Amino acid sequence: MYEKINEQFASDNYSQICPEVLEKIIELNHDNAQAYGNDYYTKYAADKLRELFEIDCEIFFVFNGTAANSLSLAALCNSYHSIICTDVAHIETDECGAPEFFSNGSKLLIASTEDGKLRPEDIVHLATKRDDIHYPKPKVISITQSTELGTVYSIEEVKAIKKVADEHNLLIQMDGARFANAVASLNCTPAEITWKAGVDVLCFSGTKNGMAMGEVVIFFNRKLAEDFDYRCKQAGQLASKMKFISAQWIALLENDLWKKNAKHANEMAKYFEKNISSIKNIKIKFPVQSNGVFIEAPEEILNELKKNDWIFYSFIGAGGARFVFSWNSTKERIDKLVSQIKDISSSF
Ligand SMILES: *Cc1c(COP(=O)(O)O)cnc(C)c1O
Secondary structure (H helix, E strand, O other): OOOOOOOOOOOHHHOOOOHHHHHHHHHOOOOOOOOOOOOHHHHHHHHHHHHHHOOOOEEEEEOOHHHHHHHHHHHHOOOOEEEEEEOOOHHHHOOOOHHHHHOOOOEEEEEOOOOOOOOHHHHHHHHHOOOOOOOOEEEEEEEEOOOOOOOOOOHHHHHHHHHHHHHOOOEEEEEEOOHHHHHHHHOOOOOOOOHHHOOOEEEEEOHHHOOOOOEEEEEOOHHHHOOHHHHHHHOOOOOOOHHHHHHHHHHHHHHHHHHHHHHHHHHHHHHHHHHHOOOOOOEEOOOOOOOEEEEEOOHHHHHHHHHOOOOOEOOOOOOEEEEEOOOOOOHHHHHHHHHHHHHHHHOO
């Protein structure tokens, strides 16, 4: 009746719930705590996040990343505003227009990117291209950390973005679907790469880090969070049993499990990169700085892998493939993938 799927590298959200998270749900499933986030697990999880980020910030738990991004952007924009992001940004390519929908029409202004990062000069160009009333007024810069192409903004790069943001009166929202991987990669504190570098709002994903589901929207700039609870409720993102999203966060925050999970995923990406880089016909497309490896390979190789039941994304154009590693990726399974790539490649 049930088909068992082997470990895959299509995305980190293919992975299982990590055991500590599942155990925490079971451990806290012992009473009848209040609904809609009025429970003590939610208060405790929020306090743990404030402690982690070393600041008294506003915290909201939601189900998924599309909601976290689009509702936080809607909170920063009026309908006539615009949001500067890259052409590979998840908000541009993978959210079905949700940011525009929830903001009642704020337009995304797109900069093309080579490595997934938004550059200060592109922001300035988009922010100053026009200043007349016929153009949607630039209001927010959205950056993804780590990026959709697996690269990571350094603290200096975020600070350089903050500099142009201040010069042009723009706010900064960070899509942190893989924020944990970026922090593990930079080996800095979460505060250093967010509010201390100028980020106003962060969407921090638990799902891709080992939870069943759950993201948190963190407003470092507390004024921007006004009425955000109503926005979440109206969008269907106020979980009545929020306590079980919060319980999962408690597990990730205890003993820095979020960081341990991210570090493992990053190390597995590096391991894969190291083992395939010498294979003929395979090219690594972007620097491997988090938990994703993008390769370029002859389509015959990719098709053959798919025939052998490997699941991965090839949305980045012909001959491109993405492999993403997770808290539970194993070297054994990566070895198997590498040896198949080698075998197929040598038959060409
Ligand atoms: C996964 C992901 C999200 C969130 O996606 P949902 O499917 O809505 O949870 C947001 N941004 C990026 C860059 C992602 O990779």
